[in-house]
Amino acid sequence: MAFPGGTMDFELTDEQKTIRETVRKFAETKIKPLAHDLDEKEEFSLELTRGLGELGVFGIIVPEEYGGQGLDYSSYVIAVEELARVDGSQAATVAAGVSLGVAPILYFGTEEQKKKWLPRLASGEALFAFGLTEPEAGSDSRGSKTKAVENPDGTWTIDGAKIFITNGSTPMTAGAIVQAVSAKNEKGDPEFTCFIVEKDAPGFTARTMHKKLMWRASNTSELFFSGVKVQASAMLGKRGAGSKQMLKTLDSGRLSIAAMGLGCAQGAYEEALAYAQARQQFGKPIARFQAIAFKLADMALKIEHARWFLYRACWLRDQGKPFGTESAMAKLYCSEVAQWVANEAVQIHGGYGLMKEFPVERFYRDQRLLQIGEGTSEIQRLVISRAIGC
Numbered sequence: 075m076a077f078p079g080g081t082m083d084f085e086l087t088d089e090q091k092t093i094r095e096t097v098r099k100f101a102e103t104k105i106k107p108l109a110h111d112l113d114e115k116e117e118f119s120l121e122l123t124r125g126l127g128e129l130g131v132f133g134i135i136v137p138e139e140y141g142g143q144g145l146d147y148s149s150y151v152i153a154v155e156e157l158a159r160v161d162g163s164q165a166a167t168v169a170a171g172v173s174l175g176v177a178p179i180l181y182f183g184t185e186e187q188k189k190k191w192l193p194r195l196a197s198g199e200a201l202f203a204f205g206l207t208e209p210e211a212g213s214d215s216r217g218s219k220t221k222a223v224e225n226p227d228g229t230w231t232i233d234g235a236k237i238f239i240t241n242g243s244t245p246m247t248a249g250a251i252v253q254a255v256s257a258k259n260e261k262g263d264p265e266f267t268c269f270i271v272e273k274d275a276p277g278f279t280a281r282t283m284h285k286k287l288m289w290r291a292s293n294t295s296e297l298f299f300s301g302v303k304v305q306a307s308a309m310l311g312k313r314g315a316g317s318k319q320m321l322k323t324l325d326s327g328r329l330s331i332a333a334m335g336l337g338c339a340q341g342a343y344e345e346a347l348a349y350a351q352a353r354q355q356f357g358k359p360i361a362r363f364q365a366i367a368f369k370l371a372d373m374a375l376k377i378e379h380a381r382w383f384l385y386r387a388c389w390l391r392d393q394g395k396p397f398g399t400e401s402a403m404a405k406l407y408c409s410e411v412a413q414w415v416a417n418e419a420v421q422i423h424g425g426y427g428l429m430k431e432f433p434v435e436r437f438y439r440d441q442r443l444l445q446i447g448e449g450t451s452e453i454q455r456l457v458i459s460r461a462i463g464c
Protein backbone atom coordinates (compact mmCIF):
# COMPACT_ATOMS: atom_id res chain seq x y z
CA MET A 75 0.00 0.00 0.00
CA ALA A 76 2.73 2.45 -1.00
CA PHE A 77 2.43 5.12 -3.63
CA PRO A 78 6.13 5.69 -4.32
CA GLY A 79 7.11 8.54 -6.58
CA GLY A 80 3.48 9.59 -7.03
CA THR A 81 2.52 6.38 -8.86
CA MET A 82 -0.30 4.15 -7.64
CA ASP A 83 0.70 0.86 -6.13
CA PHE A 84 -2.12 -1.20 -4.64
CA GLU A 85 0.17 -3.94 -3.31
CA LEU A 86 0.55 -4.26 0.43
CA THR A 87 4.12 -3.94 1.67
CA ASP A 88 5.90 -7.11 2.82
CA GLU A 89 5.46 -6.00 6.44
CA GLN A 90 1.72 -5.47 5.96
CA LYS A 91 1.39 -8.90 4.35
CA THR A 92 3.24 -10.48 7.26
CA ILE A 93 0.97 -8.73 9.76
CA ARG A 94 -2.10 -10.02 7.92
CA GLU A 95 -0.80 -13.60 7.81
CA THR A 96 0.33 -13.63 11.44
CA VAL A 97 -2.87 -12.13 12.85
CA ARG A 98 -5.06 -14.32 10.63
CA LYS A 99 -3.29 -17.42 11.88
CA PHE A 100 -3.76 -16.38 15.52
CA ALA A 101 -7.42 -15.50 14.90
CA GLU A 102 -8.12 -18.80 13.14
CA THR A 103 -6.27 -21.08 15.55
CA LYS A 104 -6.65 -19.37 18.94
CA ILE A 105 -9.70 -17.09 18.79
CA LYS A 106 -12.10 -18.97 16.53
CA PRO A 107 -12.39 -22.06 18.75
CA LEU A 108 -13.26 -19.88 21.79
CA ALA A 109 -15.32 -17.06 20.25
CA HIS A 110 -18.75 -18.65 20.57
CA ASP A 111 -18.33 -19.70 24.23
CA LEU A 112 -16.80 -16.39 25.32
CA ASP A 113 -19.71 -14.58 23.67
CA GLU A 114 -22.22 -16.85 25.40
CA LYS A 115 -20.61 -16.39 28.81
CA GLU A 116 -19.91 -12.65 28.32
CA GLU A 117 -16.33 -13.42 29.31
CA PHE A 118 -13.34 -11.16 28.76
CA SER A 119 -10.46 -13.52 27.93
CA LEU A 120 -7.19 -12.83 29.74
CA GLU A 121 -5.60 -15.71 27.86
CA LEU A 122 -6.45 -14.30 24.42
CA THR A 123 -5.56 -10.73 25.35
CA ARG A 124 -2.17 -11.86 26.66
CA GLY A 125 -1.70 -13.92 23.49
CA LEU A 126 -2.51 -10.88 21.36
CA GLY A 127 0.01 -8.94 23.45
CA GLU A 128 2.70 -11.55 22.76
CA LEU A 129 1.83 -11.35 19.09
CA GLY A 130 2.66 -7.64 19.26
CA VAL A 131 -0.64 -6.18 18.03
CA PHE A 132 -0.89 -3.63 20.85
CA GLY A 133 2.52 -2.24 19.87
CA ILE A 134 2.24 -2.10 16.07
CA ILE A 135 2.22 1.72 15.89
CA VAL A 136 4.45 2.27 18.93
CA PRO A 137 8.05 3.25 18.09
CA GLU A 138 10.70 0.66 18.89
CA GLU A 139 12.28 2.92 21.53
CA TYR A 140 9.09 2.48 23.61
CA GLY A 141 8.90 -1.26 23.07
CA GLY A 142 6.70 -1.39 19.98
CA GLN A 143 7.15 -2.40 16.37
CA GLY A 144 7.23 1.11 14.87
CA LEU A 145 5.03 0.19 11.89
CA ASP A 146 2.50 2.32 10.03
CA TYR A 147 -1.18 2.83 10.84
CA SER A 148 -2.20 0.75 7.83
CA SER A 149 -0.50 -2.30 9.38
CA TYR A 150 -2.46 -1.80 12.58
CA VAL A 151 -5.75 -1.43 10.66
CA ILE A 152 -5.05 -4.67 8.79
CA ALA A 153 -4.52 -6.43 12.14
CA VAL A 154 -7.89 -5.14 13.44
CA GLU A 155 -9.58 -6.19 10.18
CA GLU A 156 -8.22 -9.73 10.57
CA LEU A 157 -9.38 -10.00 14.18
CA ALA A 158 -12.87 -8.73 13.32
CA ARG A 159 -13.06 -11.26 10.48
CA VAL A 160 -13.24 -13.89 13.22
CA ASP A 161 -14.47 -12.13 16.37
CA GLY A 162 -15.67 -8.57 16.99
CA SER A 163 -15.00 -8.77 20.72
CA GLN A 164 -11.26 -9.46 20.45
CA ALA A 165 -11.01 -6.85 17.71
CA ALA A 166 -12.72 -4.36 20.04
CA THR A 167 -10.27 -5.07 22.87
CA VAL A 168 -7.35 -4.37 20.55
CA ALA A 169 -8.89 -1.42 18.70
CA ALA A 170 -9.80 0.34 21.95
CA GLY A 171 -6.49 -0.68 23.55
CA VAL A 172 -4.50 0.89 20.71
CA SER A 173 -6.62 3.70 19.21
CA LEU A 174 -7.98 4.90 22.54
CA GLY A 175 -5.36 3.70 25.04
CA VAL A 176 -1.93 3.75 23.38
CA ALA A 177 -2.51 6.54 20.84
CA PRO A 178 -3.40 9.45 23.17
CA ILE A 179 -0.29 8.79 25.25
CA LEU A 180 1.87 8.29 22.16
CA TYR A 181 0.70 11.46 20.45
CA PHE A 182 0.01 13.84 23.32
CA GLY A 183 1.82 12.43 26.37
CA THR A 184 4.92 13.93 27.95
CA GLU A 185 8.21 12.06 27.57
CA GLU A 186 7.85 10.87 31.17
CA GLN A 187 4.34 9.50 30.49
CA LYS A 188 5.49 7.75 27.31
CA LYS A 189 8.41 6.10 29.10
CA LYS A 190 6.21 5.08 32.00
CA TRP A 191 3.27 3.64 30.06
CA LEU A 192 4.05 2.81 26.44
CA PRO A 193 6.27 -0.25 27.01
CA ARG A 194 3.59 -1.84 29.18
CA LEU A 195 0.77 -0.93 26.80
CA ALA A 196 2.69 -1.98 23.69
CA SER A 197 3.43 -5.42 25.13
CA GLY A 198 -0.21 -5.92 26.12
CA GLU A 199 0.80 -6.30 29.77
CA ALA A 200 -1.57 -3.41 30.57
CA LEU A 201 -4.57 -1.72 28.96
CA PHE A 202 -5.74 1.86 29.21
CA ALA A 203 -9.36 2.92 28.71
CA PHE A 204 -10.55 6.17 27.14
CA GLY A 205 -13.22 8.01 29.08
CA LEU A 206 -15.07 10.54 26.96
CA THR A 207 -18.73 9.49 26.93
CA GLU A 208 -20.91 10.40 29.91
CA PRO A 209 -24.49 9.51 30.79
CA GLU A 210 -25.65 12.98 29.66
CA ALA A 211 -23.00 13.60 27.00
CA GLY A 212 -22.55 11.19 24.09
CA SER A 213 -22.50 12.74 20.60
CA ASP A 214 -22.34 16.13 22.29
CA SER A 215 -19.08 15.56 24.13
CA ARG A 216 -18.84 19.29 24.89
CA GLY A 217 -21.73 18.72 27.26
CA SER A 218 -19.46 16.69 29.60
CA LYS A 219 -19.99 17.29 33.30
CA THR A 220 -16.91 15.57 34.74
CA LYS A 221 -14.90 18.29 36.46
CA ALA A 222 -11.23 18.73 37.32
CA VAL A 223 -10.43 21.43 39.85
CA GLU A 224 -6.90 22.62 40.48
CA ASN A 225 -5.86 22.63 44.14
CA PRO A 226 -3.54 25.24 45.70
CA ASP A 227 -0.72 22.65 45.87
CA GLY A 228 -0.88 22.09 42.07
CA THR A 229 -2.70 18.74 42.25
CA TRP A 230 -6.13 18.27 40.61
CA THR A 231 -9.35 16.78 41.96
CA ILE A 232 -11.65 14.97 39.54
CA ASP A 233 -15.37 14.32 40.08
CA GLY A 234 -17.84 12.80 37.63
CA ALA A 235 -18.82 9.66 35.77
CA LYS A 236 -18.23 8.05 32.37
CA ILE A 237 -20.29 5.37 30.66
CA PHE A 238 -19.82 2.69 27.95
CA ILE A 239 -16.03 2.66 28.39
CA THR A 240 -14.27 -0.20 26.57
CA ASN A 241 -11.55 -1.98 28.60
CA GLY A 242 -12.55 0.09 31.66
CA SER A 243 -12.49 -2.74 34.20
CA THR A 244 -10.51 -5.71 32.88
CA PRO A 245 -7.94 -7.37 35.15
CA MET A 246 -5.32 -5.79 32.87
CA THR A 247 -6.69 -2.25 33.01
CA ALA A 248 -4.04 0.06 34.44
CA GLY A 249 -6.22 3.17 34.31
CA ALA A 250 -8.13 5.54 32.09
CA ILE A 251 -7.50 8.68 30.10
CA VAL A 252 -10.29 10.96 31.19
CA GLN A 253 -11.58 14.18 29.68
CA ALA A 254 -12.76 16.73 32.26
CA VAL A 255 -13.93 20.33 32.32
CA SER A 256 -10.98 22.19 33.84
CA ALA A 257 -12.46 25.72 33.63
CA LYS A 258 -15.28 27.78 32.13
CA ASN A 259 -14.89 31.19 30.52
CA GLU A 260 -17.13 34.18 31.21
CA LYS A 261 -19.58 32.96 28.51
CA GLY A 262 -19.75 29.58 30.21
CA ASP A 263 -17.82 27.74 27.48
CA PRO A 264 -15.92 24.80 28.93
CA GLU A 265 -12.16 24.28 28.75
CA PHE A 266 -11.29 20.57 28.56
CA THR A 267 -8.19 18.87 29.87
CA CYS A 268 -7.36 15.17 29.82
CA PHE A 269 -5.82 13.31 32.74
CA ILE A 270 -4.32 9.88 33.16
CA VAL A 271 -6.07 8.33 36.15
CA GLU A 272 -4.47 5.17 37.49
CA LYS A 273 -6.77 2.37 38.54
CA ASP A 274 -5.74 2.42 42.20
CA ALA A 275 -6.31 6.16 42.66
CA PRO A 276 -8.53 6.60 45.76
CA GLY A 277 -12.06 7.53 44.71
CA PHE A 278 -11.81 5.90 41.26
CA THR A 279 -14.08 2.91 40.75
CA ALA A 280 -15.21 0.98 37.69
CA ARG A 281 -18.25 -1.24 37.17
CA THR A 282 -18.58 -3.72 34.31
CA MET A 283 -21.73 -3.33 32.19
CA HIS A 284 -23.39 -6.65 31.33
CA LYS A 285 -26.05 -8.01 28.98
CA LYS A 286 -24.84 -6.31 25.81
CA LEU A 287 -26.28 -7.25 22.43
CA MET A 288 -22.84 -7.34 20.82
CA TRP A 289 -19.10 -7.55 21.64
CA ARG A 290 -20.15 -9.65 24.59
CA ALA A 291 -16.62 -10.89 25.26
CA SER A 292 -15.28 -7.35 25.30
CA ASN A 293 -15.27 -5.32 28.50
CA THR A 294 -17.56 -2.27 28.74
CA SER A 295 -17.68 -0.25 31.95
CA GLU A 296 -18.97 2.68 33.88
CA LEU A 297 -16.26 4.76 35.54
CA PHE A 298 -16.86 6.83 38.67
CA PHE A 299 -14.62 9.59 40.01
CA SER A 300 -15.32 10.82 43.50
CA GLY A 301 -12.75 13.35 44.72
CA VAL A 302 -9.98 11.59 42.78
CA LYS A 303 -6.72 13.47 43.38
CA VAL A 304 -4.06 13.38 40.65
CA GLN A 305 -0.69 15.08 40.37
CA ALA A 306 -0.14 17.77 37.73
CA SER A 307 2.18 15.24 36.04
CA ALA A 308 -0.92 13.13 35.28
CA MET A 309 -2.19 15.79 32.88
CA LEU A 310 -2.07 14.53 29.29
CA GLY A 311 -0.04 17.14 27.44
CA LYS A 312 -1.16 20.69 28.14
CA ARG A 313 -4.03 22.18 30.08
CA GLY A 314 -6.93 23.10 27.77
CA ALA A 315 -5.79 20.73 25.01
CA GLY A 316 -8.42 18.09 25.87
CA SER A 317 -10.92 18.81 23.11
CA LYS A 318 -8.35 18.78 20.33
CA GLN A 319 -6.74 15.64 21.73
CA MET A 320 -10.06 13.81 21.83
CA LEU A 321 -11.05 14.88 18.32
CA LYS A 322 -7.68 13.81 16.91
CA THR A 323 -7.88 10.54 18.79
CA LEU A 324 -11.31 9.88 17.29
CA ASP A 325 -10.19 10.80 13.74
CA SER A 326 -7.71 7.93 13.89
CA GLY A 327 -9.89 5.69 16.04
CA ARG A 328 -12.60 5.76 13.39
CA LEU A 329 -10.23 4.04 11.00
CA SER A 330 -10.06 1.10 13.37
CA ILE A 331 -13.87 1.01 13.71
CA ALA A 332 -14.00 1.01 9.91
CA ALA A 333 -11.54 -1.91 9.97
CA MET A 334 -13.86 -3.74 12.32
CA GLY A 335 -16.70 -3.18 9.86
CA LEU A 336 -14.61 -4.44 6.98
CA GLY A 337 -13.43 -7.52 8.91
CA CYS A 338 -16.94 -8.31 10.15
CA ALA A 339 -18.31 -8.04 6.60
CA GLN A 340 -15.53 -10.26 5.28
CA GLY A 341 -16.16 -12.90 7.97
CA ALA A 342 -19.93 -12.90 7.43
CA TYR A 343 -19.47 -13.09 3.65
CA GLU A 344 -17.10 -16.08 3.88
CA GLU A 345 -19.56 -17.90 6.13
CA ALA A 346 -22.44 -17.15 3.73
CA LEU A 347 -20.48 -18.25 0.65
CA ALA A 348 -19.45 -21.57 2.22
CA TYR A 349 -22.99 -22.18 3.43
CA ALA A 350 -24.52 -21.35 0.03
CA GLN A 351 -22.15 -23.78 -1.69
CA ALA A 352 -22.99 -26.57 0.74
CA ARG A 353 -26.71 -26.09 1.38
CA GLN A 354 -28.88 -27.96 -1.12
CA GLN A 355 -32.49 -27.07 -1.94
CA PHE A 356 -34.49 -28.15 -4.97
CA GLY A 357 -31.67 -30.58 -5.79
CA LYS A 358 -28.81 -28.09 -6.08
CA PRO A 359 -26.61 -25.81 -3.95
CA ILE A 360 -28.48 -22.57 -3.14
CA ALA A 361 -25.42 -20.66 -4.50
CA ARG A 362 -26.64 -21.74 -7.95
CA PHE A 363 -29.87 -19.75 -7.58
CA GLN A 364 -29.33 -16.35 -9.11
CA ALA A 365 -31.08 -14.59 -6.21
CA ILE A 366 -28.45 -15.97 -3.81
CA ALA A 367 -25.49 -15.73 -6.21
CA PHE A 368 -26.23 -12.04 -6.83
CA LYS A 369 -26.40 -11.36 -3.09
CA LEU A 370 -22.93 -12.91 -2.76
CA ALA A 371 -21.66 -10.94 -5.76
CA ASP A 372 -22.94 -7.70 -4.21
CA MET A 373 -21.29 -8.62 -0.89
CA ALA A 374 -17.94 -9.20 -2.61
CA LEU A 375 -18.30 -5.91 -4.48
CA LYS A 376 -19.14 -3.82 -1.41
CA ILE A 377 -16.38 -5.43 0.67
CA GLU A 378 -13.76 -4.79 -1.99
CA HIS A 379 -14.93 -1.20 -2.32
CA ALA A 380 -14.87 -0.72 1.48
CA ARG A 381 -11.39 -2.23 1.73
CA TRP A 382 -9.73 0.11 -0.75
CA PHE A 383 -11.63 3.08 0.54
CA LEU A 384 -10.38 2.38 4.06
CA TYR A 385 -6.83 1.59 2.96
CA ARG A 386 -6.64 4.86 1.07
CA ALA A 387 -7.74 6.81 4.17
CA CYS A 388 -5.04 4.98 6.16
CA TRP A 389 -2.49 5.73 3.47
CA LEU A 390 -3.35 9.44 3.67
CA ARG A 391 -2.76 9.29 7.41
CA ASP A 392 0.52 7.42 6.99
CA GLN A 393 1.69 10.06 4.50
CA GLY A 394 0.94 12.84 6.99
CA LYS A 395 -1.81 14.21 4.71
CA PRO A 396 -5.23 15.41 5.97
CA PHE A 397 -7.48 12.41 6.50
CA GLY A 398 -10.29 13.51 8.87
CA THR A 399 -13.06 13.58 6.25
CA GLU A 400 -11.88 10.34 4.66
CA SER A 401 -11.76 8.74 8.10
CA ALA A 402 -15.40 9.75 8.76
CA MET A 403 -16.37 8.47 5.29
CA ALA A 404 -14.53 5.16 5.80
CA LYS A 405 -16.10 4.65 9.23
CA LEU A 406 -19.57 5.39 7.91
CA TYR A 407 -19.19 3.31 4.77
CA CYS A 408 -17.49 0.26 6.28
CA SER A 409 -19.91 0.10 9.21
CA GLU A 410 -22.91 0.30 6.88
CA VAL A 411 -21.40 -2.33 4.57
CA ALA A 412 -20.96 -4.57 7.63
CA GLN A 413 -24.62 -4.07 8.52
CA TRP A 414 -25.81 -4.86 5.00
CA VAL A 415 -23.52 -7.85 4.51
CA ALA A 416 -24.26 -9.40 7.91
CA ASN A 417 -27.98 -9.03 7.26
CA GLU A 418 -27.72 -10.74 3.87
CA ALA A 419 -25.47 -13.43 5.34
CA VAL A 420 -28.22 -14.29 7.83
CA GLN A 421 -30.77 -14.31 4.97
CA ILE A 422 -28.64 -16.77 3.00
CA HIS A 423 -28.52 -19.06 6.05
CA GLY A 424 -32.32 -19.07 6.31
CA GLY A 425 -33.53 -20.23 9.72
CA TYR A 426 -30.08 -21.52 10.66
CA GLY A 427 -28.76 -17.95 10.47
CA LEU A 428 -30.84 -17.12 13.52
CA MET A 429 -29.29 -19.91 15.60
CA LYS A 430 -26.28 -19.31 17.84
CA GLU A 431 -24.49 -22.39 16.47
CA PHE A 432 -23.86 -20.43 13.27
CA PRO A 433 -21.25 -17.64 13.42
CA VAL A 434 -23.34 -15.30 11.24
CA GLU A 435 -25.69 -14.81 14.18
CA ARG A 436 -22.75 -13.30 16.14
CA PHE A 437 -21.54 -11.23 13.16
CA TYR A 438 -25.07 -9.88 12.79
CA ARG A 439 -25.07 -8.70 16.42
CA ASP A 440 -21.44 -7.53 16.53
CA GLN A 441 -21.79 -5.17 13.58
CA ARG A 442 -24.52 -3.16 15.27
CA LEU A 443 -22.24 -1.14 17.50
CA LEU A 444 -20.17 0.01 14.54
CA GLN A 445 -22.84 2.51 13.45
CA ILE A 446 -22.89 3.96 16.98
CA GLY A 447 -19.44 3.85 18.67
CA GLU A 448 -16.83 6.57 18.13
CA GLY A 449 -19.44 8.83 16.57
CA THR A 450 -22.79 7.62 15.26
CA SER A 451 -23.58 7.40 11.53
CA GLU A 452 -25.56 10.63 11.90
CA ILE A 453 -22.51 12.38 13.36
CA GLN A 454 -20.27 11.04 10.55
CA ARG A 455 -22.75 12.47 8.03
CA LEU A 456 -22.61 15.77 9.91
CA VAL A 457 -18.78 15.78 9.70
CA ILE A 458 -18.87 14.93 5.97
CA SER A 459 -21.61 17.42 5.15
CA ARG A 460 -19.63 20.21 6.86
CA ALA A 461 -16.47 19.21 5.00
CA ILE A 462 -18.23 19.41 1.63
CA GLY A 463 -19.54 22.88 2.43
CA CYS A 464 -23.14 22.31 3.53
Ligand SMILES: Cc1cc2nc3c(=O)[nH]c(=O)nc-3n(C[C@H](O)[C@H](O)[C@H](O)COP(=O)(O)OP(=O)(O)OC[C@H]3O[C@@H](n4cnc5c(N)ncnc54)[C@H](O)[C@@H]3O)c2cc1C
Nearest residue numbers: 204205206207212213238239240294446447448449450452
Ligand atom coordinates in the same frame (compact mmCIF):
# COMPACT_ATOMS: atom_id res chain seq x y z
C1 LIG B 1 -20.05 -1.09 23.52
C2 LIG B 1 -19.70 0.34 23.55
C3 LIG B 1 -18.37 0.73 23.70
C4 LIG B 1 -18.04 2.08 23.79
N1 LIG B 1 -16.73 2.44 24.07
C5 LIG B 1 -16.47 3.75 24.39
C6 LIG B 1 -15.18 4.11 24.91
O1 LIG B 1 -14.27 3.29 25.04
N2 LIG B 1 -14.97 5.41 25.27
C7 LIG B 1 -15.96 6.37 25.15
O2 LIG B 1 -15.71 7.51 25.52
N3 LIG B 1 -17.20 6.04 24.65
C8 LIG B 1 -17.46 4.76 24.28
N4 LIG B 1 -18.71 4.41 23.80
C9 LIG B 1 -19.74 5.44 23.67
C10 LIG B 1 -20.12 5.78 22.24
O3 LIG B 1 -19.07 6.47 21.62
C11 LIG B 1 -21.43 6.57 22.31
O4 LIG B 1 -22.46 5.63 22.63
C12 LIG B 1 -21.74 7.29 21.02
O5 LIG B 1 -20.83 8.35 20.81
C13 LIG B 1 -23.18 7.86 20.99
O6 LIG B 1 -23.48 8.55 22.16
P1 LIG B 1 -24.84 8.18 22.95
O7 LIG B 1 -24.89 6.72 23.12
O8 LIG B 1 -24.90 9.02 24.17
O9 LIG B 1 -25.99 8.59 21.96
P2 LIG B 1 -26.61 10.07 21.73
O10 LIG B 1 -25.51 11.04 21.49
O11 LIG B 1 -27.58 10.36 22.80
O12 LIG B 1 -27.38 9.86 20.36
C14 LIG B 1 -28.68 9.28 20.28
C15 LIG B 1 -29.17 9.44 18.83
O13 LIG B 1 -29.27 10.84 18.50
C16 LIG B 1 -28.49 11.11 17.35
N5 LIG B 1 -27.91 12.46 17.44
C17 LIG B 1 -27.27 13.03 18.49
N6 LIG B 1 -26.85 14.25 18.16
C18 LIG B 1 -27.20 14.46 16.87
C19 LIG B 1 -27.04 15.54 15.94
N7 LIG B 1 -26.39 16.66 16.25
N8 LIG B 1 -27.53 15.38 14.69
C20 LIG B 1 -28.20 14.25 14.33
N9 LIG B 1 -28.38 13.21 15.16
C21 LIG B 1 -27.89 13.29 16.40
C22 LIG B 1 -27.41 10.05 17.32
O14 LIG B 1 -26.85 9.89 16.04
C23 LIG B 1 -28.19 8.83 17.81
O15 LIG B 1 -28.89 8.26 16.75
C24 LIG B 1 -19.05 3.06 23.64
C25 LIG B 1 -20.39 2.67 23.41
C26 LIG B 1 -20.71 1.34 23.39
C27 LIG B 1 -22.17 0.98 23.23
